[in-house]
Amino acid sequence: MIKIENLSVSFGAAEAVKNVTLEIGAGEILGVVGESGSGKSVTALTLMGLVSETARITSGRISFDKETLLEAGKPYDKALYRKFLGCRMSMVFQEPMTSLNPTKRAGRQVEEMLRLHREAWRPQGSEASGGERKRKGRELPGALTERDKAEGEDIRRRVLEIFRAVGLKDEERVYESFPHQLSGGMRQRVMIAMAAVLRPDLMVCDEPTTALDVTVQNQIIELLREINEKQKNAMLFITHDLNLARRLCHRVAVMKDGRVVETGPTEELFKNPREEYTRKLMEAVPSRMRKYGGIADSFAREYMGERPGEQIRGRGVCGEMEGPGDTERAENTEGPGDAVLEVRDLSVYYQEGSNSLFARNRKKCAVEAATFAIRRGEVLGLVGESGCGKTSLSKAILGMNRDIRGSVVHHSPHPQMIFQDPYGSLNPAKTIGWLLQEPLRARGRREASFRMSEADRRAAAYDMLRKIGLPETYYARKPAQLSGGQRQRVSIGQALITEPGLVIADEPVSALDVTIQAQIMELMQKFREEMGLSYLFISHDINVIYQMSDRIMVMKDGRIIEQGDTETVFHSPKEAYTRLLLSES
Amino acid sequence: MRYLGKKFITLIITLFMVSVAAFVAFQIIPGDVVTSILGTEATPEREEQLRAELGLDQPPAKRYVNWITDVLRGDLGVSYRYSKNMNEMMPVTELIGDKLPVTLCLAAVSLFLIILVSIPLGVLWARSRNRILDAALSVATQVSMAIPSFFLGILVTYLLGICLKLFTPGGYVSYRESFWGFLGYLLFPAVSVAIPKIAMTARFLRNSLLTEMGSDYVRTAYSKGCSDKRVMYGHVLRNAMMPVVTFLGMIIAEIVAGSIVVEQVFGLPGVGRLLISSISTRDFPVVEILILYITFVVIFVYFLVDVLYRVIDPRISGR
Numbered sequence: 001m002i003k004i005e006n007l008s009v010s011f012g013a014a015e016a017v018k019n020v021t022l023e024i025g026a027g028e029i030l031g032v033v034g035e036s037g038s039g040k041s042v043t044a045l046t047l048m049g050l051v052s053e054t055a056r057i058t059s060g061r062i063s064f065d066k067e068t069l070l071e072a073g074k075p076y077d078k079a080l081y082r083k084f085l086g087c088r089m090s091m092v093f094q095e096p097m098t099s100l101n102p103t104k105r106a107g108r109q110v111e112e113m114l115r116l117h118r119e120a121w122r123p124q125g126s127e128a129s130g131g132e133r134k135r136k137g138r139e140l141p142g143a144l145t146e147r148d149k150a151e152g153e154d155i156r157r158r159v160l161e162i163f164r165a166v167g168l169k170d171e172e173r174v175y176e177s178f179p180h181q182l183s184g185g186m187r188q189r190v191m192i193a194m195a196a197v198l199r200p201d202l203m204v205c206d207e208p209t210t211a212l213d214v215t216v217q218n219q220i221i222e223l224l225r226e227i228n229e230k231q232k233n234a235m236l237f238i239t240h241d242l243n244l245a246r247r248l249c250h251r252v253a254v255m256k257d258g259r260v261v262e263t264g265p266t267e268e269l270f271k272n273p274r275e276e277y278t279r280k281l282m283e284a285v286p287s288r289m290r291k292y293g294g295i296a297d298s299f300a301r302e303y304m305g306e307r308p309g310e311q312i313r314g315r316g317v318c319g320e321m322e323g324p325g326d327t328e329r330a331e332n333t334e335g336p337g338d339a340v341l342e343v344r345d346l347s348v349y350y351q352e353g354s355n356s357l358f359a360r361n362r363k364k365c366a367v368e369a370a371t372f373a374i375r376r377g378e379v380l381g382l383v384g385e386s387g388c389g390k391t392s393l394s395k396a397i398l399g400m401n402r403d404i405r406g407s408v409v410h411h412s413p414h415p416q417m418i419f420q421d422p423y424g425s426l427n428p429a430k431t432i433g434w435l436l437q438e439p440l441r442a443r444g445r446r447e448a449s450f451r452m453s454e455a456d457r458r459a460a461a462y463d464m465l466r467k468i469g470l471p472e473t474y475y476a477r478k479p480a481q482l483s484g485g486q487r488q489r490v491s492i493g494q495a496l497i498t499e500p501g502l503v504i505a506d507e508p509v510s511a512l513d514v515t516i517q518a519q520i521m522e523l524m525q526k527f528r529e530e531m532g533l534s535y536l537f538i539s540h541d542i543n544v545i546y547q548m549s550d551r552i553m554v555m556k557d558g559r560i561i562e563q564g565d566t567e568t569v570f571h572s573p574k575e576a577y578t579r580l581l582l583s584e585s
Numbered sequence: 586m587r588y589l590g591k592k593f594i595t596l597i598i599t600l601f602m603v604s605v606a607a608f609v610a611f612q613i614i615p616g617d618v619v620t621s622i623l624g625t626e627a628t629p630e631r632e633e634q635l636r637a638e639l640g641l642d643q644p645p646a647k648r649y650v651n652w653i654t655d656v657l658r659g660d661l662g663v664s665y666r667y668s669k670n671m672n673e674m675m676p677v678t679e680l681i682g683d684k685l686p687v688t689l690c691l692a693a694v695s696l697f698l699i700i701l702v703s704i705p706l707g708v709l710w711a712r713s714r715n716r717i718l719d720a721a722l723s724v725a726t727q728v729s730m731a732i733p734s735f736f737l738g739i740l741v742t743y744l745l746g747i748c749l750k751l752f753t754p755g756g757y758v759s760y761r762e763s764f765w766g767f768l769g770y771l772l773f774p775a776v777s778v779a780i781p782k783i784a785m786t787a788r789f790l791r792n793s794l795l796t797e798m799g800s801d802y803v804r805t806a807y808s809k810g811c812s813d814k815r816v817m818y819g820h821v822l823r824n825a826m827m828p829v830v831t832f833l834g835m836i837i838a839e840i841v842a843g844s845i846v847v848e849q850v851f852g853l854p855g856v857g858r859l860l861i862s863s864i865s866t867r868d869f870p871v872v873e874i875l876i877l878y879i880t881f882v883v884i885f886v887y888f889l890v891d892v893l894y895r896v897i898d899p900r901i902s903g904r
Contacts, residue, residue: 078813099805101802101806103898
């Protein structure tokens with residue numbers, strides 16, 4: 001039904017999409033899988049006519065039911081597209097937080113879809129009156145005719161209906177809500193409602209679940225499947241997550257560097273991937289089936305052009321780790337056993353309310369009575385959905401939030417933190433070398449014994465650069481010249497250059513592609529072995545946690561509901577919520 | 586509602602603090618009022634008498650309390666400089682009451698012009714795909730922002746008044762005589778006040794619109810099949826107006842507090858001119874009241890902006 005033939009799109013000199021040919025049959029879900037920068041989103045946006053104006057279509061054509069939407073060399077036909085957009089093809093975007101207009105009520109935004117395309121749902125014959133009535137309405141604002149009122153009610157009824165259909169339970173309230181009053185999952189449901197309300201022939205979903213929690217992710221996937229089954233519409237499902245594609249799609253196309261490298265029915269493709277790349281991609285996905293074996297490392301060398309650090313092939317299960325640097329370090333600890341961190345009955349509060357002179361500050365509890373310890377050389381995984389208090393807890397441990405009750409005892413000097421966002425957490429104006437030196441400089445300012453000469457600092461930075469697997473030439477580069485994975489390496493280097501005993505990693509791989517994810521996790525494991533580090537490893541992704549951690553804590557609504565050995569928790573979870581998390585991923 | 590109450594209390598406190606500061610400042614500034622009124626030739630008895638008459642023989646704290654209670658009762662005191670006739674002092678109320686409508690009307694007309702012109706201009710500019718128009722607007726706004734207001738006043742007087750004879754320069758008509766005549770004259774100073782502000786606001790709105798056009802929700806709107814117009818007026822404009830409202834608030838505060846230079850150039854008997862003459866003649870009761878007035882206007886306008894913000898942006902009122 002929809003044909004993309006030989007499509008090439010370029011931005012300036014760079015070709016983002018190269019000779020892509022895709023076909024989507026009626027009622028079919030086609031998955032397009034690839035890493036960021038593989039051209040999958042550009043393909044989708046070009047199909048929708050929404051690609052930015054700087055893009056040039058250099059070859060190919062796109063047709064929809066025999067009608068040609070777009071052809072290389074011909075100007076973009078706005079009027080033609082407007083007939084298709086919304087009513088025959090619609091789109092669900094990745095970012096539910098920003099894809100809805102913040103100043104319009106959710107219901108109104110879905111209504112707009114119906115008002116824009118009256119011809120798509122109103123009975124034949126009344127179409128002509130639509131335009132006429134519109135003109136009248138403009139002359140007499142406020143003077144609603146009976147017909148208008150009836151139509152308004154009809155539209156409202158349809159919107160509430162679709163809200164119910166996409167699983168928004170309290171549909172009246174959602175209708176009147178502004179986007180900021182809804183959760184991420186609810187917003188994405190509103191987006192889907194908007195895209196599905198006119199029963200389009202094609203729904204394009206661009207990473208619709210990436211920004212959502214695992215449990216919500218699954219509900220959204222189920223919802224899309226349900227819509228596909230009920231409305232019989234075709235879907236183009238774009239994702240970087242092979243598991244999701246496998247669960248939802250009938251056929252899958254794998255994209256790399258702007259090309260489609262392999263296409264086929266889902267199961268066939270997963271069982272017998274023909275292309276090397278597909279196989280590597282599948283192997284890089286974190287899974288509970290298998291712990292590390294250096295796949296990511298070799299993958300990096302072959303495909304990503306990134307030079308990995310020293311390799312630790314076949315270093316197998318992390319649970320066996322004892323921590324090589326233990327013995328000499330353990331001597332100067334004062335605490336019981338070999339704990340680097342002890343947290344007892346820690347409750348963390350935050351202030352709610354404005355900074356105004358008169359605002360009564362309400363305290364809210366983000367973390368309730370958390371008790372745990374991290375041993376030397378141990379990785380403690382902390383898993384939970386967004387808003388469960390993971391970040392509040394980690395900030396309190398580092399003393400960044402002092403509004404706490406209970407005790408936090410550090411037995412290691414200078415715990416450090418690695419942050420989630422490798423784009424925002426490095427000062428864009430400084431060079432990598434400067435950034436790596438900064439922790440040393442800061443520490444030297446505080447403690448005279450740590451003061452280092454400029455040359456020593458530079459040597460330390462070069463040394464760290466090598467350890468994090470970046471070439472020395474990167475010393476003088478700025479963060480903007482690095483990829484996401486390379487930046488995260490720099491963040492890790494920054495955290496480790498002062499040789500801390502404990503590192504808190506707050507979702508360090510969540511913003512990265514799967515293959516890069518694997519490399520970063522491997523790098524973190526390497527440092528743990530070399531330096532006898534302990535990690536508090538925070539993630540919402542239970543598979544990532546499984547791979548990294550010796551022990552696991554599960555957090556929900558500010559409470560630690562379960563903690564124990566990784567294997568124990570995974571194989572015999574005590575809590576229903578843990579079971580839910582496990583089953584959903 | 587509770588929010589408004591809080592804001593109101595803040596307003597009162599600020600006014601109180603400013604009144605203290607203004608009062609204290611004029612105690613510190615050198616120069617004796619009595620000598621400056623009577624001149625150096627007056628007898629000591631006459632000086633004492635005037636001092637007592639003005640209440641200047643009392644300690645400063647007491648004088649402040651007297652002054653502020655009088656002000657709260659609506660008695661703003663008397664001017665040291667102006668007098669009604671030989672025997673009567675000029676009450677500040679009357680003095681300001683005469684000038685205030687001029688300044689307020691000037692501000693209102695200017696604001697009307699600013700909004701009337703800058704918003705369509707900003708939208709047109711943001712939508713223009715025409716390079717020549719874009720460049721022309723860019724240069725025009727740049728130039729009109731850069732011209733000093735006194736020079737703009739002179740230009741307007743010369744071009745519109747003397748060359749085109751649209752109004753008589755210096756021929757101010759009091760609003761007491763003819764309101765329409767007054768408004769007709771006011772239009773031209775208002776134009777000189779408005780032109781640079783129009784340029785700034787239009788530029789600001791255009792940038793805000795262009796930023797908003799890059800938002801995700803705009804892409805969503807296009808994906809629904811909205812036309813360019815619909816996206817602009819139905820989605821983008823309201824969101825883009827938010828920073829512009831703050832900006833307009835700053836402008837309003839500025840022009841209501843007195844367009845001193847423009848009043849001078851066009852010979853308008855407004856608050857700005859009064860302020861200058863009172864400062865130079867140490868007419869403290871008048872200056873103090875004017876300071877309070879300006880403070881009040883600025884805070885009040887910001888208060889209004891705050892309220893308006895809540896109307897435009899639902900995310901704020903939720904908190």
